[in-house]
Amino acid sequence: MIVGVDGSESSLAAVETAAREAGLRKAALKVVHAFLWPAMHVPLGPSPLGPADGGMRNMVERLVAEAVERARAVAPEVEVSHAVVTGEPLTVLEAQSRAAELVVVGSRGMGGFVGLMVGSTAVHLAAHGRCPVLVVREEAGPDGPVVVGVDGSAAGDRAVEFAFEEAELRGTGLVALHAWTTWNAPLPAPQESSEPYANPPGVLGREEERLLAEALAGHRERHPDVAVEHKVVHGRTREALIEESRTAGLVVVGARGRGGFAGLLLGSVSQALLHHAHCPVAVVRGADASR
Template sequence: MVTSGLVVVGVDGSASSLVAVDAAAREARLREARLRVVHAFVWPAMHVPMGPSSLGPPEGGIRNMVEHLVAEAVARARAAAPEVDVSHAVVNGEPLTVLEAQSRAAELVVVGSRGMGGFVGLLVGSTAVHLAAYGRCPVLVVREQPNAAGPIVLGVDGSPAGERAVDFAFAEAALRRTGLVALHAWTTWNAPLPPPQEASTPYANPPGALAQEEERLLSEALAGRRERYPEVAVEHRAVHGRTRETLIEASRSAQLVVVGARGRGGFAGLLLGSVSQALLHHAYCPVTVVRGKE
C-alpha cells in the first residue's frame, strides 16, 4: 500500500478527542509515520477578544485556551509514542471542512466519536459521521479506550466499492500482528439469486445453493490478499443474518471493525451507507470507514 507517511488526528479538547489522540499516536507508530494534531478554530459569531481580557488572568482568552488544549494533545501523543514525530496546526474553519482538507494529504484521519459540540444522548457526533462520508482517506472513529486484544473484523459484501476496505483491513492486521475475521452477512433479501439449475424452473435450486454462492462471494472478495499477507491468520464467516446486527455483535470481541463507506445495497449518490452509519453509532470498538475508488 502506498502511504503518505502522515496520520492526522482532530482535537477539540473533549475527552473523546484525547482518546483519539492515543489511538492516532499508536497508528502513527505502527506505520512509522508522522502525526499531525489538528484543531479547527471557529471564530465566535459575536465580537470576542482573542487574547486575555484586561480584567482577567494573563493566561485567559480564547486563543490561549486553544493553544493550551492543542499543547495538551501534543504532549499526550508524545507520551503515548515518544518515537513519533508530532506536529500541530490550528486552522481557521469548520471542523468537517478542515479535516476533509487534511485528509487529502494523509493516509489515515482519526477522530473521537463525539466532540465538544455534541448533543446530550447522541452516540456519534456529526463531524465523525460526515467525515467518514467525505474524507479522502480512511477515517478511524474512536468511541472509548479501544481493546488491544481481539481480531480485526472486516465487513465484506463483495462490491467493488469494498475492495479498498479489504486491502486496508489486511494491512492493518499485519501492522497490529493480529488475526482477521472476514465476515459476510446475507439474507434471502440482499443476496443475488444463484444461477438456476433448470430453465423450466428458474427459481429452483438445490438446498444450500444460496449459502454456497455467498461463501464463494466471500472467497472471491479476499482473493490474492492472503498471498500478500501470509502472516495474517484469516477466519471466513459467511453468516445468514442481517448485516448491521451481525457486525455490531462481532464488534464486541474485536479491537477494530473495518467497513467500506457503501455496499452493494446502497442507493446511488449516497456517500455513507446504512451499515457504516449503524456501526459508527453502535459498535463496541473503534470503526474505520474506507471509501471506495472515486
Template sequence: MSGLVVVGVDGSTSSLAAVEVAAREARLRGAGLRVVHAFVVWPATHVPLGPPPLEPPEPPEGGLRDMAHRLVTEAVERARTVAPDVDTSHVVVTAEPVTALEAQSRAAELVVVGSRGMGGFVGLLAGSTAVHLAAHGSCPVLVVREQPHADGPIVVGVDGSAAGQKAVDFAFAEAALRDAPLVAQHAWTTWNAPMPAPQDKSMPYANPPGALAEEEERLLSEALAGRQERYPGVTVEHKVVHGGTRESLIEASRSAQLVVVGARGRGGFSGLLLGSVSQALLHHAHCPVAVVRGAVERH
C-alpha cells in the first residue's frame, strides 16, 4: 500500500457519497482507504430528570458506539461495492469530528468529506467540518458537493501565486490518474491584474490595447511551466477569462468532474487560512472541490 485516503462519515447521504468518491480515489492511487467516524459524548445531556429507572440504562457511550459501528460498517460496505480491490479499514473515535479528521490528515495523502453532515442547517451550504479541514488539514481536502460529471475535465484555478503552485501540481496529478483533460483557468479584471511595464517611460500609465490580457496570458503560461513535460499524457487547455475568479470557476464547475483551488491565492492575508475563492466554491460549486494548501502552516 503506497498511501492512504481518509474519508469522514456520519451516516448522512452526503457522507456516503463522499465514501464512493474516496473509494475511487484510493483505487486510482493504489492507496488504502480508511473510513473514520467521530462522535462526542456530552454527559450533561444524559442526566435523568425524573426518578431513577428500575433497570439500569445502557451506558450512553455504549449505545452511541453501537450506532457508530453500524454506520461505519455500512460505509465500508459501500466502499467495497465501488472498489472491492481497495484495502479498506475503519476507525471509530470519541472526539470532535474536525479534530479527529485533522489528526488523520497528517498521515493521509487525501481527506474526503461531504459538503454537509447530519447536523447541517438548511441554509448552511458547506458544513463546518469541510470548511475547517480545507483551512487546517495537513493534506489536500476533497469536498463532495454534487455528483461529478464523469466525462468532464479537471478545472484548476490558477492565479500565479507561489501558494497556488501546489494546487496546480495536484490538478495535473489528478488529471493523469483519471485520464481526464485539464482546464487551467485564470481570471482577471483591471482591478486585480498587475500593470505591465510601460513601453514609453515618459507615459508610465499608458499601455497599448491588449497589454493587460497579454500579461495575464503570460502569467498563466509561467504558472504551468514544466508540468506538461512531467505529465505528457494530460491534455491541457489554457483558459484566460476577463471576469471575477469566483464567478468564473463556479460557472466552470457546471461541466467539470472536479475543481481544484489553492487555500489562499494571490494577495491572501497571512492570517486568513482560507481564501474567498475557495470558500465560495465550497458553498456554491456544482461538482466536488479539492482545496490544496501551499504549505502546512503552524497554528
C-alpha cells in the first residue's frame, strides 16, 4: 500500500487512514514523498547563514519521519517504509500505483487553494491511477457502513467487489445504492397496451430493483458474511450518494459508469463525490486500469 505525503494536515490524515487500512489488510505501507526541487535545480542543503538543520532536504526528511511516526502510532503492527522520489507528485504517485494494492492521498495538499475543495493530485490519481485510490479529508468521517454506488455496468463491477471487500475487512454493513431517473433507466420490453410506448406504473422501478439484485448476486456469494442493504432511489445519482455519505464510513464509486463517454477517464458522479462527500471516497477504475 502507498500513501502520498507532503507535510500538510490533509496528507497526515491520509497517513492515519492508510495505516488503519494496511492493518486491516495485513499489508505493508510505504510513505512516499515526491521531491520536486532537485529537478528544478534548487539548492537543497542548509544556507551558510542559517541553522545546520535547515534547507529543503532536511525539511523533507523531517516531514517524512513525522508521517512514518504517525503511521506507526496508529498501527504498530504494520511494517512501514518510506521513499523520497524526485519528481512531480502526480507522475510519482501514478507510477507508484502500478505495483500497489491501494493508494491513499489527502483531499488537498500544501499547494491547495482556499476554496478549492479537492486537490489536483487526488483528481488526477482517481482518473489515472492503476489501482483503487482512496481520498481522505482532514476531518474524520463517521463510523458508518460502506456505501457503494451501483449502476449495473461492467466498468462498475470492480468498484462493487472492492466495496464488499472493504465492508468485510471493516466488519461493517454495506449499503448498495442504485439511483435512477426516467432518463437513465433502460426501458423494459413494451407491454401490450393501447399506448404502445407506455408502461404500467412501477414497472421502471421494479426493473431497476432487478438490475441492482443482479449486479450484487455474485459478490454476495463470495462475501456471505457481509450484511447488505439494497437501496433503490428515484433521483440523481450524485445527490443520492452525497446524502448517503453523511452517515457512511466510506463511499466507493467507479471511475466511470453507465453512460460514460469513451475517453472520459473520470465521470461526473465520481468527480462530484470527491468534491462534496462527507466521508472518505474510494474511486475504482474498471478493467481498463490494467497494470
